[in-house]
Amino acid sequence: xxxxxxxxxxxxxxxxxxxxxxxxxxxxxxxxxxxxxxxxxxxxxxxxxxxxxxxxxxxxxxxxxxxxxxxxxxxxxxxxxxxxxxxxxxxxxxxxxxxxxxxxxxxxxxxxx
Numbered sequence: 141x142x143x144x145x146x147x148x149x150x151x152x153x154x155x156x157x158x159x160x161x162x163x164x165x166x167x168x169x170x171x172x173x174x175x176x177x178x179x180x181x182x183x184x185x186x187x188x189x190x191x192x193x194x195x196x197x198x199x200x201x202x203x204x205x206x207x208x209x210x211x212x213x214x215x216x217x218x219x220x221x222x223x224x225x226x227x228x229x230x231x232x233x234x235x236x237x238x239x240x241x242x243x244x245x246x247x248x249x250x251x252x253x
Contacts, residue, residue: 145173170200
């Protein structure tokens with residue numbers, strides 16, 4: 141599932157979910173398929189995962205959420221979608237005490253604020 145999400149293969153993601161793969165399966169660093177979809181800018185895959193039960197706010201081993209990953213990788217379509225979800229904690233911080241909002245301010249990009 142993670143490989144399919146990372147590579148934007150929504151049909152493979154769909155097939156795996158239909159055959160019982162848990163949408164929040166994670167790698168050895170705690171990154172879920174949603175983290176990978178957000179990190180590679182696959183908005184359609186990320187939406188599909190969330191619509192099919194993936195939790196949009198899970199943290200990896202560095203306490204980074206998919207929203208944080210999307211922001212760090214400049215995938216603002218993914219970030220915008222995630223920030224609109226009620227289930228996403230906008231004040232969540234990573235292991236270094238950074239939130240998505242503080243990172244946006246530090247890396248000031250008027251298109252994202």
